[in-house]
Amino acid sequence: MTMVKTSLTDDARKATGTVLQEALVDLIDLHLLAKQAHWNLTGRNFRSIHLQLDEVVDLAREHADEVAERAAAIGVNPDGRARTVAEHSKLHQLETGDLPDDKVVAAVTDMLADVSRRFRDHIETTEDTDPVTQDLLIAAAQDIDKQHWMFAVQR
Template identity: 45%
Template sequence: MKFKRHVLPEDKAKPTSEELQKNLIALIDLSLTLKQAHWNVVGKNFRSIHLQLDEIILTTRDASDEVAERIVMIGFSPDGRSSTVAKETPLKSYDTGFVSVDGTIQAVADALQTTIGELREGIEKLDDLDLVSQDMLIAVSSALEKHLWMIQAQEL
């Protein structure tokens, strides 16, 4: 399917969609990683981390939906299939089994940092391609950076 009306010139649309696709994969995997952490965190202060992870998951899922819809807006089909995410994710695999609160905080902070790195890379690349997509990634990064601050403040 091809849209008749485009918001971006053809020479900018494809590289923009590719950059957004990379970030979509990172956000989807971050959401899955966070849910795995949410289910398997154990130890002192379990409840506060468990609930905090739900807040971050909500932010991440909303962001992945926004990024996927932006890909569609510029005329491409987003790919959020599990096989694509597993093959292309920049995130490390999360441990299986129960993970201590301290281990959870460290793993979640690392996953957030990796995702933010992908977003910031995308922000740089989109500067010459599409300012609307760039602005969207800036907003997503800002929200995740706040979550990173709040989660890693518990490591001290």
């Protein structure tokens, strides 16, 4: 990538870029895991959870794109390749096969809680390095927290 001129110092750009890359991996894997659950969901609450999983997929995709574009805007190459996500994801992976609705609710609740915790750390890190990125992460955290709440009340 051609070096983008930015008002961030090199140290701030590097620290912010690291945060953005970690957030990107979380969002891409969250999207993939929510889709996996969506496709393999079974149980009495199939329809409502099936549709709710699509909401998680949509928010993860939207915020992943914003995070990646922010990285590019500050001169950091975003890496959303499958291998990178697989090597760096911190999310607990779902089992294969049919996934009962109660187990999906529990797993997705836990995933969203994990991502939310990491986003709070990212928000804290970017407070001094890049308030613009911090604002983007706050918006993503708000959507993640809402979905966490909506899944958690179903436990």
